[in-house]
Amino acid sequence: MLKKLLVSCLLIIVALSATAQRERIENLPNFDKRFIHYGFYLGLNTNGFKVSYKPSAFPDARVDVVSDVGFNVGLIGDMKLHNNVNLRFEPGLVSNTKTLRFTHIANENEGTREVGNTYLHLPIIFKFSTNRLNNIRPYVLGGASFDFNFSSNEKNQDDNFSGQFRQNASVFMYEVGIGVDFYLPYFKFSPSIRGIFAINNEIKFDNRSPSQWTDPIDFFGTRGIFLHLSFE
Structure with missing residues (x-):
């Protein structure tokens, strides 16, 4: 679904760019x-997860993620620098749901x-823009964020043996993206496409071992794509 939305957004950007190029009136001339x-x-x-594995008592361990x-x-x-x-500084909330399937566990x-x-998403971002051309201005961006996961279950004493998957609440991420400013x-109006990538490990290991859910996992971190629409 998001792929279709991204394609639609790109088509809208192309259409707006063509309109802006034809437009002789410069909108918001003092904005910048x-x-x-x-x-x-x-x-x-x-948002999905990047999962890497380590040797464990559970051969052929794999986690499939459906987002x-x-x-x-x-x-x-x-x-302006x-x-x-x-x-x-772009503080906000990011919400999504994923389904994890531990394919090495037979019982569904x-x-x-x-x-x-x-997540409470707290990014600091550097935005690098080209010179303005009529009413458009392409840019790239990059930065880092601190994210707090309100639904991490980090302090829950129950673990996967009781049906509770747990994550660390505090996550550091980096973010990169491209976009275009449209001066209306x-x-x-600034649509952009961004990628976010967790730096630290988000998995909280189960209380006892061996655990068929967490023992095979070495790294478990968020990977995601944002369709970001800014109004300034």
């Missing part, structure tokens, strides 16, 4: 002269876990 400005964003995401489309929403604070460089009830995550008559 501001030292600080604010906005908000809405978007969709599909539903989630949403992201938040605020924007933007500081240079004509082509901005520093942004024991081998399936539904993981619903809601009353505001700036």
Whole structure:
């Protein structure tokens, strides 16, 4: 579903770019002269997990991840550092649901876990823009974030032996993306496509070993794609 939305977004960007190129009137001519400005964003995401494995008592261990489309929403604070460089703080919420299938576990009830995550997403992002061309301005961005997982189950004493999959609540991630600023008559609209990648291990190992759920896992970290729509 998100792939179809990404394709639709790209088509919209192409159409807006063509319109902006034909447009002779320069909208918001003084917008980029501001030292600080604010906005908000809405978007969709599909987040999975990168899983790597280590030797264990469970041969051929594998975790398949199926991700539903989630949403992201938040605020924007933007500081101009240079004509082509901005520093942004974009606090928000990111929510999604994943289904984990431990394929080496024969019992379907024991081998399936539904993981619903809601993150407080606190990224610091550098935005590198080209010079403005009429009413469009492409850019790339990159940065890092601290994320707090409200639904991690980190402090839950029950583990997978009791049907509870647990993660560490605190996650550090890095983020990269590309997008285009469109200067409209009353505001700036900025669609972008971004990737997020966890740096630290999110798995919280079960209380006892051997555990068929967590013993085979060496690294378990979020990997995701955002469709990000900013209004400034």
